[in-house]
Amino acid sequence: MIEIKNCPSSLVEGFDTYSPKSAKLLFGKTKVNPILRFDIDEFRNVGEIADAMHRISVSGVQEKFPAIINADAINIAGDNERSTHILKPAPWDKTLRDRKMIPSNEHLTMQIASQVYGIQTAANGLCFTPKGQSVYITRRFDILPDGSKLPMEDFSSIIGKNEQTAGLQFKYNGCYEDIAKAIRANVAAWMVDMERFFELVVFNYIYANGDAHLKNFSLMLDGQDYRLAPAYDLINTSLHVNGDDFGLDGGLSSDIEKSDVYDRTGHPCRLDFERFGYKIGLVKKRIDRILNKYIGFPEEAKRLVDHSFLTEKLKRNYVRIVSERISRFNRVSE
Known part of the structure; x- marks a missing residue:
């Protein structure tokens, strides 16, 4: 289990979960559990990833999973559910240096862009697998609160x-x-x-x-x-x-x-x-x-x-x- 000392979204000190302000921005509610209740590896399709590997890059081998928020839990969206969030776990490709840190890297870089430079970014944070591996999560800005989708x-x-x-x-x-x-x-x-x-x-x-x-x-x-x-x-x-x-x-x-x-x-x-x-x-x-x-x-x-x-x-x-x-x-x- 990972020890959380800073907000997994805004990185504000002194929080062992999302701060209320960050949770409201990222999830639309003030309390969401940052620990996933499932092993995201169960949803991986290694064959599809291998087919996509045509260039050595980070995004080319990074999977994205549609997610929704049920009560206070982050879950994978079902086939008939419109996702409100996207989960991006660490890539499986072991040729990438420090690949397990890629979600934390993206989260940090997005926060710097937003907090330091005032760049408009997608709301984002980290969540964690039961084993403590970080997973990047971002809120879909093309989905409105009423569920409609912006082109x-x-x-x-x-x-x-x-x-x-x-x-x-x-x-x-x-x-x-x-x-x-x-x-x-x-x-x-x-x-x-x-x-x-x-x-x-x-x-x-x-x-x-x-x-x-x-x-x-x-x-x-x-x-x-x-x-x-x-x-x-x-x-x-x-x-x-x-x-x-x-x-x-x-x-x-x-x-x-x-x-x-x-x-x-x-x-x-x-x-x-x-x-x-x-x-x-x-x-x-x-x-x-x-x-x-x-x-x-x-x-x-x-x-x-x-x-x-x-x-x-x-x-x-x-x-x-x-x-x-x-x-x-x-x-x-x-």
């Missing part, structure tokens, strides 16, 4: 990328400017969502999310208008795999001039993100406001790392990786 479409579909048009690795095919163009074409108040998207691209670089591909950004219909969906699947992938700086093969853009730092080191600096911001239609004042948030490692982010459910070793590695990214970001181009 939602990811950018691989919006842009028209699939196995037939772009090959087996279609979700990694493209650049972030492709997503920006689709936002501008489909969102009425596109400038607001463009800033949100721009910050997500910066955050994913600084916090080493190498899996930020086309399917990890979506538009949802809210009323009569489409808007950028809350952020989801944010994770420091460098803890588990050796990957690239970006989750899309084309990086920021196919035709932006790279800084001399980028050319020399193979890693972008602030100037590259500034140029990307201009390219997608943002003004200097708004670009600087966002980029200035990432020139240092906030103490609040370090506190969340310390309070997280990562092992002590991975906490140190997490801080090291982000610190290295910040150092790269701050390099001055000649």
Whole structure:
């Protein structure tokens, strides 16, 4: 049995379960048991996962299970039940470093995005198997309290990328400017969502999310208008795999001039993100406001790392990786 000392959602100290505020946000009620009453391994389909393993990544081998909340318990949704939550246990693939810490990593990264940077994210937390293994849980933002579902479409579909048009690795095919163009074409108040998207691209670089591909950004219909969906699947992938700086093969853009730092080191600096911001239609004042948030490692982010459910070793590695990214970001181009 795991010993819980911090809220498994907000990471606030002094709670052995979800704090009332966090439980209300994540579950819509103040009391939910963080310990699952079933072994989630019973629901795994190893054959399906093996079929999906075409690229070394975290998301490619991570299963998702539909869940509902019954009374104070988290349960797997039945075939005829509309799920309100999603469970993501640790991947079974043993080639991933520290794979059992992946749920805790995603939870921490999502909390940093929300609490430290004010990024709109899906409500999330951790729950635990009877043996103490962490399982990531997130509330579906496309399901309304009355059970109705908001239309939602990811950018691989919006842009028209699939196995037939772009090959087996279609979700990694493209650049972030492709997503920006689709936002501008489909969102009425596109400038607001463009800033949100721009910050997500910066955050994913600084916090080493190498899996930020086309399917990890979506538009949802809210009323009569489409808007950028809350952020989801944010994770420091460098803890588990050796990957690239970006989750899309084309990086920021196919035709932006790279800084001399980028050319020399193979890693972008602030100037590259500034140029990307201009390219997608943002003004200097708004670009600087966002980029200035990432020139240092906030103490609040370090506190969340310390309070997280990562092992002590991975906490140190997490801080090291982000610190290295910040150092790269701050390099001055000649």
